[in-house]
Amino acid sequence: MIDDHGYWNEFYLANRAVREPSSFARHVEDRYFQRGTTLLELGCGNGRDAIFFAEKEKQVSALDLSLKSIQSLSAMNVKNAEFFYQDFSQLSDFKNFDYVYSRFTLHSIDDESENMVFQQLPKVLKSGGLFLLEARSLKDEKLAKTFGTDHFRRYLDYEATVNKIERLNFKVLEKIESQGLSPYKEEDPFLMRIVAKKL
Numbered sequence: 393m394i395d396d397h398g399y400w401n402e403f404y405l406a407n408r409a410v411r412e413p414s415s416f417a418r419h420v421e422d423r424y425f426q427r428g429t430t431l432l433e434l435g436c437g438n439g440r441d442a443i444f445f446a447e448k449e450k451q452v453s454a455l456d457l458s459l460k461s462i463q464s465l466s467a468m469n470v471k472n473a474e475f476f477y478q479d480f481s482q483l484s485d486f487k488n489f490d491y492v493y494s495r496f497t498l499h500s501i502d503d504e505s506e507n508m509v510f511q512q513l514p515k516v517l518k519s520g521g522l523f524l525l526e527a528r529s530l531k532d533e534k535l536a537k538t539f540g541t542d543h544f545r546r547y548l549d550y551e552a553t554v555n556k557i558e559r560l561n562f563k564v565l566e567k568i569e570s571q572g573l574s575p576y577k578e579e580d581p582f583l584m585r586i587v588a589k590k591l
């Protein structure tokens with residue numbers, strides 16, 4: 393398993409992370425989500441999207457391996473949200489969610505951990521539940537980077553990722569590989585977005 397805890401602790405302690413909800417969170421909230429549902433977030437970081445979803449009346453369970461971040465989020469007593477210091481490739485305690493949401497986290501783990509996430513996904517979601525993924529794609533590897541080169545990143549093969557999700561017996565509702573989805577400062581990464589429904 394990749395050990396970047398120190399990097400992410402320092403990152404969140406230094407308050408370098410954006411606090412507003414991501415464009416992906418707004419997109420899936422507007423297009424797919426209902427109120428009064430349950431959502432599991434894999435790698436919530438500083439909680440920017442978890443707090444947004446909780447405010448939109450989802451019951452949110454959010455996991456991260458940055459202890460500093462989980463401690464400060466837990467101390468905020470956010471209504472409708474619980475935060476867990478938990479490796480998101482170990483999901484046996486989490487079952488029957490309406491949504492599993494993963495933004496900028498699948499590229500933070502190695503292939504073996506990704507396989508573990510995908511193997512467990514069908515148990516974590518209800519039938520009809522949605523998996524919502526945004527991550528860096530292989531095309532992004534070639535773009536110059538001004539930050540983020542000091543921690544692990546793995547670039548995901550877009551078509552292979554779609555195929556892996558379909559093989560789990562999920563129906564892909566939306567898929568795109570593009571720039572322009574989440575520009576940040578002077579960078580405009582190549583990302584994939586996949587939304588898939590458990591059949």
Ligand SMILES: C[S@@+](CC[C@H](N)C(=O)[O-])C[C@H]1O[C@@H](n2cnc3c(N)ncnc32)[C@H](O)[C@@H]1O
Nearest residue numbers: 400435436437456457458478479480495496500
């Ligand atoms: C790039 S940040 C994304 C945070 C948030 N999703 C966002 O969009 O702002 C990646 C996050 O994944 C977390 N992370 C990486 N590997 C993890 C793992 N195996 N289990 C839990 N969290 C992990 C890191 O601690 C970090 O907070």
